[in-house]
Amino acid sequence: MPRTATQAxxxxxxDIQIELYVDGSGSSTIDTGVPFFDHMLTLFAKHGLFDLKVKVIGDVDVDYHHTVEDTGIVLGNCFREALGNKAGIVRYGFFLLPMDETLAEVAMDLSGRPFLSYHAPEKMEAIGGRAGVFSYQLVEEFLRAFSSALMCTLHVEIKRGRDSHHMAEAIFKGLARALDAATQKDPRVTGIPSTKDVL
Incomplete structure (x- = not known):
């Protein structure tokens, strides 16, 4: 069965609508009203090989916070629905991703237990230009919402880095690669990859 989900x-x-195909080719159509966030979700789909459609109408005239956080919730819900009972999956995924001076480490467990451990430099410069300013802190807000909705354990750490754009991009790419690894089917796995028989 294809691992797909549509959530609104x-x-x-x-007002958010997302369509997800886990075993895709990395194609995406992203429109959140937040240009830098669009960029992050586009590369998330590309590097995770997820087919993804995202349409968001948010109160961006107030702030980008609600749009980013709520998109994380709906995207996490999509992955949770698409993976079903998680039978046959690898379950764990991790990736160490370099981007110029930045090195990001992402590790995850599709455990059914929501938890985020996030370690990155604080008080970083906002990202963006004429298209709009994106607060670097929103990366953490997205990760928290996503991991809570997906009900996964997620550890993210910037090992090295100075540029806020590079750090955000490395995190989203690392998340994509770790999630792609964790969601892969392993033919050696019979049933649920847990001694509890449930995830």
Missing amino acids: RKTAET
């Missing part, structure tokens, strides 16, 4: 979520702050 509407609140007073955001």
